[in-house]
Amino acid sequence: MxxxxxxxxxxxxxxxxxxxxxxxxxxxxxxxxxxxxxxxxxxxxxxxxxxxxxxxxxxxxxxxxxxxxxxxxxxxxxxxxxxxxxxxxxxxxxxxxxxxxxxxxxxxxxxxxxxxxxxxxxxxxxxxxxxxxxxxxxxxxxxxxxxDTQDMELLVDVMLVLSQKEDRISDVAVLQRLADKLQLKTRAELKAEAHAVHLLIKDRAPEVDETLEQMCILLRKLRNLTDLGNSDSESAEVDKLSSSAMASVEKPGSPIVPDDFRCPISLELMRDPVIVATGQTYERASIERWLEGHRTCPKTRAVLPHTILTPNYVLRSLIEQWCETNGIDILRKASSNGVSRPNGTDFLAKDRTAVAVLIERLCSGQVDLQRAAAGELRSLAKQSNENRACIAEAGAIPHLVSLLATQDSRTQEHAVTALLNLSIHEGNKGAIVHAGAIPSIVDVLKHGSMEARENAAAALFSLSVVDEYKMTIGASGAIPALVGLLRHGNARGKKDAATALFNLSIYQGNKPRAVRAGAVEPLMSLLMDPTSGMLDEALAILAILATHQEGRAAIGNADAVPVLVELIKSGSSRNKENAAAILLALSNSDGMHLLRARRLGIEAPLLELTACGTARAKRKATGLLELIETQGTW
Incomplete structure (x- = not known):
């Protein structure tokens, strides 16, 4: 020895x-x-x-x-x-x-x-x-x-991406930002990540936890964001690795076609989606048959100023990716019948004259022309980043901002949605803010139609991605308007309002604004309504507000403890984590909240959470148990 x-x-x-x-x-x-x-x-x-x-x-x-x-x-x-x-x-x-x-x-x-x-x-x-x-x-x-602050921002972006259940253009902005920050944009980067995920799943097999499922969801979204194609062996290997990883956690069953992928006329999965002048999307064959005997939009009943059909390449790409993921070959048949996609850039990015004509119509003072032009810009800005850059460079943004004050509700809807779509291009955010759009968007959020209010909320969320604009938007009176939409909006409007409030509340100065605007009451209502479908969003916002003294006081006064205890007992992994975080913040501020939680039987669920919860949940549960030990007998 x-x-x-x-x-x-x-x-x-x-x-x-x-x-x-x-x-x-x-x-x-x-x-x-x-x-x-x-x-x-x-x-x-x-x-x-x-x-x-x-x-x-x-x-x-x-x-x-x-x-x-x-x-x-x-x-x-x-x-x-x-x-x-x-x-x-x-x-x-x-x-x-x-x-x-x-x-x-x-x-x-x-x-x-x-x-x-x-x-x-x-x-x-x-x-x-x-x-x-x-x-x-x-x-x-x-x-x-x-x-680290940057690490926290990354986690917030990831949670935002995972919370979005629809592929909307405003959601793509967060995904693009996440891809940029994580450097998961190129084929080589995605290949390396898919390989790392695959190895992790293999290492943990046969156990598959929530984190692995979320990783596979994110990997799919990031892969879909990048047009990998099948033109070389590296692309094929990325697809193979990521598909293999996702196959490890996906559950069998017949796929349900998302409503947005169905034609409003035929109700069938669209093969060749096209946009009409009102901004609505239909299957080409169905709308062409309709237009043979009508001059109106089937969905809105509005008279069409023209019958030009613009291919909806964004939606077509999403449908193709969904079909590929679910093993459906309907679109391959459509492609073999002569339907093809453009080579990266569509006609608008090459034809600036068309944009100039549309801008002239925005300035015409004629309501019909303005409505049609704003609708076309809205549709075109939805299709590609090249279009968004082209429209902004042509000077359309100030004219669209001025139309936010129009008395014509449809024109206002088109204008605010066009600005939302343009804001997805990072280079356009500053131009939109500097054109004075924020006060006008807030006014639309307060007084517009429900569709306009939804997209105004989504536009504020998109602009608030830039940290300095969080403060500007918060100071503009947007937060009370968002709380109003959270109270009285439809399901889509409430979700858009919640997403915007979540992002704005990351800035410390906006937390008391949200509390004073009365955000806690509608959030608690969503928390207690099992039919709202917004439990995750409401908890996430309350967890952010609970980090501020005024937020803790308002949540405590809203009698949140019984709901939080029940969520810690029977909620999802993520909901248990956020509920424990809120309860810990309340208990650190006022021991009576913890005393009440103990009377409701919180100790056993906390012990279980320290053993089986997420890393953050374990940490919060441990903190609560330490407080209980300090509190002693009761």
């Missing part, structure tokens, strides 16, 4: 090798960069200690060997974490950000524990090295467990 001195020299050499390996790990994924950099910095600061001990002729006593073995364990854990953050699934790192963050905290705690027992008197190292390590030790003790 090796002597103490031999054990000491071995562990010191291992520590030096481990630090050198850690310093070579770089090029981290988008999330947890700050934690990775902190780990590498701490390892580098420890290296001089290990090198001086190695160069010393003094044999290490057993106490020092034990400390160095603890440090070795902590650094080995750190190395694995760094490798995960460099090579692992980007989607996993975001979805399990709290779990990964807790692993970094555990490494820091292990370092702290080891350094607490460092026997400096017997090590014989220089004062400079000792001072450096003791300074590092003090920094580790002061370090607070707080997620």
């Amino acid at each position: 090796e002597s103490e001195g031999g054990e000491g020299s071995t562990v010191v050499r291992t520590l030096i090798d481990t630090v050198n390996e850690i310093t070579l790990i770089n090029d981290f994924r988008r999330s947890h960069k700050r934690e990775c950099q902190n780990v590498i910095r701490r390892a580098k600061l420890l290296l001089p200690l290990f090198e001086e001990v190695k160069d010393s002729d003094t044999s290490l006593p057993g106490t020092a060997v034990s400390v160095f073995e603890l440090l070795e364990k902590a650094l080995q854990e750190a190395k694995l974490l760094l490798q995960l953050c460099r090579d692992g699934s980007k989607l996993y790192l975001v979805l399990e950000s709290e779990s990964v963050l807790n692993s970094f905290y555990a490494v820091a705690e292990h370092m702290d524990k080891a350094l607490d027992g460092m026997p400096w008197d017997v090590l014989g190292v220089s004062d400079e090295v000792r001072e450096q390590v003791e300074l590092l030790h003090a920094q580790i003790k002061r370090a607070k467990g707080r997620a």
